[in-house]
Amino acid sequence: MSETAETTAAPEVNPLLAAWQTPHQTPPFAEITPEHFMPAFERAFADHAAEVAAITHDPSTPDFDNTVTALERSGKLLTKVSAVFYDLVSAHSNPAILAIDKEVSLRMARHWSPIMMNAVLFGRIALLHENRASLGLTGEQMRLLERTYTRFHRAGAGLTEEAKKRMAEINEQLAQLGTSFSHHLLGDEQDWFLELGEDDRAGLSDSFVATAKAAAEERGMAGKAIVTLSRSFAETFLKSSARRDLREKVYKAFTARGDNGNANDNNEVVVEILALREESAKLLGFPTFAAYRLEDSMAKTPEAVRDLLERVWTPARARALADRDELQQLIAEEGGNFQLAPWDWRYYAEKLRQAKANFDDGAIKPYLALDHMIEAAFDCATRLFGITFAERKDVPIWHPDVRVWEVTGPDGRHKALFYGDYFARPSKRSGAWMTSLRDQQKLDGGTAPLIINVCNFAKGADGEPALLSPDDARTLFHEFGHGLHGMLSNVVYPSLSGTSVFTDFVELPSQLYEHWQERPEVLQKFARHYQTGEPLPEDLLRRFLAARKFNQGFATVEFVASALLDLEFHTQPASASRNVRAFEQAELKKIGMPEEIAMRHRPTQFGHIFSGDHYASGYYSYMWSEVMDADAFGAFEEAGDIFDPATAKRLHDDIYSSGGSVDPEAAYVAFRGREPEADALLRRRGLLEEPAAA
Ligand SMILES: [Zn+2]
Numbered sequence: 001m002s003e004t005a006e007t008t009a010a011p012e013v014n015p016l017l018a019a020w021q022t023p024h025q026t027p028p029f030a031e032i033t034p035e036h037f038m039p040a041f042e043r044a045f046a047d048h049a050a051e052v053a054a055i056t057h058d059p060s061t062p063d064f065d066n067t068v069t070a071l072e073r074s075g076k077l078l079t080k081v082s083a084v085f086y087d088l089v090s091a092h093s094n095p096a097i098l099a100i101d102k103e104v105s106l107r108m109a110r111h112w113s114p115i116m117m118n119a120v121l122f123g124r125i126a127l128l129h130e131n132r133a134s135l136g137l138t139g140e141q142m143r144l145l146e147r148t149y150t151r152f153h154r155a156g157a158g159l160t161e162e163a164k165k166r167m168a169e170i171n172e173q174l175a176q177l178g179t180s181f182s183h184h185l186l187g188d189e190q191d192w193f194l195e196l197g198e199d200d201r202a203g204l205s206d207s208f209v210a211t212a213k214a215a216a217e218e219r220g221m222a223g224k225a226i227v228t229l230s231r232s233f234a235e236t237f238l239k240s241s242a243r244r245d246l247r248e249k250v251y252k253a254f255t256a257r258g259d260n261g262n263a264n265d266n267n268e269v270v271v272e273i274l275a276l277r278e279e280s281a282k283l284l285g286f287p288t289f290a291a292y293r294l295e296d297s298m299a300k301t302p303e304a305v306r307d308l309l310e311r312v313w314t315p316a317r318a319r320a321l322a323d324r325d326e327l328q329q330l331i332a333e334e335g336g337n338f339q340l341a342p343w344d345w346r347y348y349a350e351k352l353r354q355a356k357a358n359f360d361d362g363a364i365k366p367y368l369a370l371d372h373m374i375e376a377a378f379d380c381a382t383r384l385f386g387i388t389f390a391e392r393k394d395v396p397i398w399h400p401d402v403r404v405w406e407v408t409g410p411d412g413r414h415k416a417l418f419y420g421d422y423f424a425r426p427s428k429r430s431g432a433w434m435t436s437l438r439d440q441q442k443l444d445g446g447t448a449p450l451i452i453n454v455c456n457f458a459k460g461a462d463g464e465p466a467l468l469s470p471d472d473a474r475t476l477f478h479e480f481g482h483g484l485h486g487m488l489s490n491v492v493y494p495s496l497s498g499t500s501v502f503t504d505f506v507e508l509p510s511q512l513y514e515h516w517q518e519r520p521e522v523l524q525k526f527a528r529h530y531q532t533g534e535p536l537p538e539d540l541l542r543r544f545l546a547a548r549k550f551n552q553g554f555a556t557v558e559f560v561a562s563a564l565l566d567l568e569f570h571t572q573p574a575s576a577s578r579n580v581r582a583f584e585q586a587e588l589k590k591i592g593m594p595e596e597i598a599m600r601h602r603p604t605q606f607g608h609i610f611s612g613d614h615y616a617s618g619y620y621s622y623m624w625s626e627v628m629d630a631d632a633f634g635a636f637e638e639a640g641d642i643f644d645p646a647t648a649k650r651l652h653d654d655i656y657s658s659g660g661s662v663d664p665e666a667a668y669v670a671f672r673g674r675e676p677e678a679d680a681l682l683r684r685r686g687l688l689e690e691p692a693a694a
Helices: 034-056 064-073 076-091 094-118 120-128 139-155 161-191 207-216 230-241 242-254 267-283 289-295 302-333 342-356 359-369 368-384 470-487 503-517 522-527 540-547 552-571 578-590 623-638 647-655 664-671 681-685
Strands: 388-392 403-408 415-422 433-438 450-457
Touching: 034 064, 034 076, 034 120, 034 647, 064 120, 064 139, 076 094, 076 433, 076 450, 094 139, 094 647, 120 139, 139 664, 161 267, 207 230, 230 242, 230 342, 230 359, 230 450, 230 470, 242 342, 267 289, 267 552, 267 664, 289 302, 289 552, 302 342, 302 552, 302 623, 302 681, 359 368, 359 540, 368 388, 368 470, 368 503, 368 522, 388 681, 433 540, 450 470, 470 503, 503 522, 503 623, 503 664, 522 540, 522 681, 552 623, 623 647, 623 664, 623 681, 647 664
Parallel strands: 415 450
Antiparallel strands: 388 403, 403 415, 433 450
16 A cells, blocks of 8 residues: 555544543543643533433432432542642642632532532432431441432522522632632742851751752752741741741741732632621521531531630640740740740740750651651551552652552452652642542442642752651651541442541541551651661650650640631621731730740631631631540550550441441441540640649
């Protein structure tokens, strides 16, 4: 054949819409570019809308399968495209992705409102819900029906047409405002840095300076050294820099994020969000957004949340005030003639800790190499749950720093893929989180999950391994605990999978896992010196563990103040907080906030509660979960073995694998045999007087 070969342009294939020919059908990140997203979302919205329409107008009598299960099956493409997109938005964005994010958040609200407020569809669900006792459902199906009914009901499916119309507008505006809030925050964090000249490094460790150099290089300033506003970076600087003037600069920049009166200012965004949330709660028949939000939680009411927070606040504040006096005395002893300021607290607390516990973070860091701590987190999971990890190099990733492990179950079968994205970079938002590219479920043959942990650890410079601070190591275990919640999930229905639980329950698997990280059995085995391989010396280990309870007044105060402010924002009329800064000041005064301590998150940087609804009036959740995790670990201590097989099996069955398939309170009681004891939290934080030895 001698035909002229004609080059025909291959039809443009959108990798987001094609079947993925990758290991375990993982997203082919290298092939995906920003322009693929909008067309893929369009298709996904259209597919999902058609699927939901078919369910809504199904002529057959509503039953569990043709309504509830059918809804579970719908929207696969939307779930798939969203997972990839939001992973990039958070962990590796660029201006093109952020521009699409703005459009997608609006489109997402426009897509979901008519579904969640569809009266005919809700009629089918409500009918099933009414007759639920006679449907012959399994426990998980019953839970799914209840959750589905509750979700639609709480979204406004039962409202009048007029109220629904307004609700849809509110949802759109809130979606856009939440996106603006997080973009502003990212913008303020990306814009700022402090250059450290040779004379500006007093008190800083070599490893910190190396990190500061790596950060400069990351921003195209090779050869220089900079401090950025990444939390662990800024906090380490505040802890160690002997330069009071520079500490003040970093502290002020860190606490001013989103509050700089520039294009990234979040004050007005907060005001608008709070007004819209209040309006939506009222449309739904609740006096406040907090009352609305908390109805669907373990805590149930704002009063229950306030009770817990105040019970912790009082002893924590007392401890912080006593600590403050001690820090002031230390300043005086050193000949300092100034009053302790917020940018001094971490620095002098660290000095005091070194003096009292003879311990500083710098001494232990060489024993906390990232790789060793990953190994430790994996090993604990192996010992508790029988799962094993093997690194894979053939799975596509979104950034060269990302690592992937295959997780194998105790039965030798593939269980999950685990992605670890550990290092800070400008394209990543601050904080640490777990998310997924695909959730576990057992419908239609089932799927194994693709679970992600993202952190913002500082990279080691010049080929040195990354060394973690004790807080970083704890964060690693925390996020890995969330990761296990996703990886061990063993439910039938996708919407009940893994971390799809109440917000005040979701921190239990993560915070509980932190307990293993600080156990001598674990540290002795995995905390080895990164150069010599020698294990953590006994004496240093002892001092490290003793130092853990140090400065807990401060840590508790900075957290609880943020949680209380979150509650006030959402229980008081929105009109009360039109001047966000004045509201913040007045509330802090009311609770007697020590002036030398800043909230962990000031309003304009409080992404938990303003980037989206998820933790809105829900920041207390960490503490609610902590009541349980402090109490839950006691089960292992009582068994006399932190890997006790029988306790671990209950933990697996009742907590880590059950996702949202059971009521969380029932799940906890099944595991522990009783309700949690509230004082375990105060004891763990060292805020209870230890009873005198008998
Ligand atoms: Zn968490």
